[in-house]
Amino acid sequence: KNEVEQSPQNLTAQEGEFITINCSYSVGISALHWLQQHPGGGIVSLFMLSSGKKKHGRLIATINIQEKHSSLHITASHPRDSAVYICAVYTSGTYKYIFGTGTRLKVLA
C-alpha cells in the first residue's frame, strides 16, 4: 500500500461541474502540497497546507490532520483545468516529499 493514496485516478467532468480530488496518507507529516502537472510535464505548485483550508480563485484545498486526509476542490471547472493533480506530503523530520500517483482530470467543454 502506498503511503500517499489519491482518488480517483481518473476523472472526466463537464465544464462547470464541481470537482473533488481526495488524498489520504499514512505517515506523519509537516505539510501537504497540491501540485498541478500539465501535459508537457511541467509542475506548478497550487497549495501548501499544514492545517485548515486555503482558497485561491476557483481552487480550494482542505486538510484534516487527525484523519490524515486532504481534498482539492475545483469550482466551476473549465477545460483549462485539465491536468494531473498530485498530492505530496512533506514527512516529519526529513527533507523529503512522498508523492501520490496523481489524479488525471479532463474537463470537457
Added chain:
Amino acid sequence: SQTIHQWPATLVQPVGSPLSLECTVEGTSNPNLYWYRQAAGRGLQLLFYSVGIGQISSEVPQNLSASRPQDRQFILSSKKLLLSDSGFYLCAWSVLRGNQPQHFGDGTRLSIL
C-alpha cells in the same frame, strides 16, 4: 525572484551511452536540491537530494548518480544508460529550512533506445 533551469527538455539516447542532466537555480542561496523520476503512469520517485555542496543522499539503488559541484547546480549522471532509465526527470529546489514548498523545473523527457 527565484528561477530553476533544467536542460535538455528532451533527450533520446542509446542503451549504454552516458548521461548528464543539469539543473541550476537562480535567486536563492543554499537551497535543498532534488532529482525525481516519473515513470509512465506512476508517481514521482525521489532519486537524490542534496542539502549542500558535495552532500548527496541517494534514495534508491540505481544506475544513476548525482553531484552538486556548486551551491546552485545539481547534475544527474550515468556512465551507461539502461532501457529502464527511460522516464521523465524533474529537478526541484526548496529553501533549506523544512516545511517549505518545492519548486520544480520543466523536466527532461529521456527516451532510451
